[in-house]
């Protein structure tokens with residue numbers, strides 16, 4: 001990953017006129033809304049006529065738009081964006097649309113530690129990070145012939161669970177797998193899903209104290225996935241599979257949720273371990289991150305994924321969640337990001353939260 005000289009770029013910035021920018025999708029309404037609440041100007045980067053929908057949501061509408069032909073063109077506008085004192089707030093679609101390599105090379109100050117992408121997007125490294133942090137992950141099945149209980153088969157790089165399928169036997173696996181695409185097989189963890197939205201600040205001590213900085217739990221959600229989450233309206237999955245209808249895992253939305261309070265200590269212990277390990281491995285996961293978990297009947301968390309930036313699951317909480325309301329009224333993840341940048345700017349610590 002190229003070393004981008006953020007310090008040098010920031011020196012050219014008018015720090016009283018910082019502009020928070022992101023791609024118009026994913027969690028952008030929340031990001032713009034949160035930035036406005038903290039007094040920032042905002043810029044939406046958009047393709048085509050997406051811009052139009054922002055008229056319907058004036059409080060989530062950016063002050064300005066940059067219209068590009070395709071998202072990969074953002075690179076071409078680097079100088080223009082730097083001239084505007086832009087700080088990029090990346091979200092999942094930002095990274096996907098721009099492409100991981102372009103994102104890593106983008107010469108514009110970006111919220112969070114971009115190095116995390118190398119650990120998060122590589123399954124082996126992700127596993128190394130989470131396992132060495134002491135988290136329990138679903139078992140991986142190396143040889144499909146060893147399938148003797150429900151597994152989920154995942155294709156590398158598949159977005160939003162596309163193409164994933166469940167198999168209960170080797171025979172089922174063989175029938176369904178697309179051998180042309182690289183895949184891996186994981187134990188299908190039975191339990192209830194919780195997607196935990198954390199915020200790690202390396203520079204503030206206003207949350208659960210860590211060795212360095214502090215951690216907040218801002219919210220949690222459950223993803224709504226089609227067709228698995230509603231297919232039972234038609235019959236049991238086993239019945240449907242018999243007639244060739246297989247459930248899919250495509251994310252279509254997010255549902256707010258809260259957790260048994262007695263499980264919160266575990267939630268913080270996991271968050272703390274993930275942050276501590278990230279500091280050791282690559283300088284720290286900064287700002288928002290999400291642990292995607294299943295809680296089993298033994299009340300054990302199994303973590304199947306980490307997303308190391310704002311997730312769309314924070315969108316139900318534009319004006320706060322049952323957790324963030326206990327930190328500050330009206331606090332969304334989007335707003336918390338803006339607060340961190342504001343605090344860092346005021347204390348001359350921007351390089352600690354940008355990369």
Ligand code: AMP
Nearest residue numbers: 138152161186187188189223249304305
């Ligand atoms: P992912 O792309 O890894 O987030 O997975 C997509 C969806 O598949 C998740 O949101 C879960 O609903 C489901 N899922 C993934 N891994 C597991 C697992 N090991 N056990 C049960 N469900 C899973």
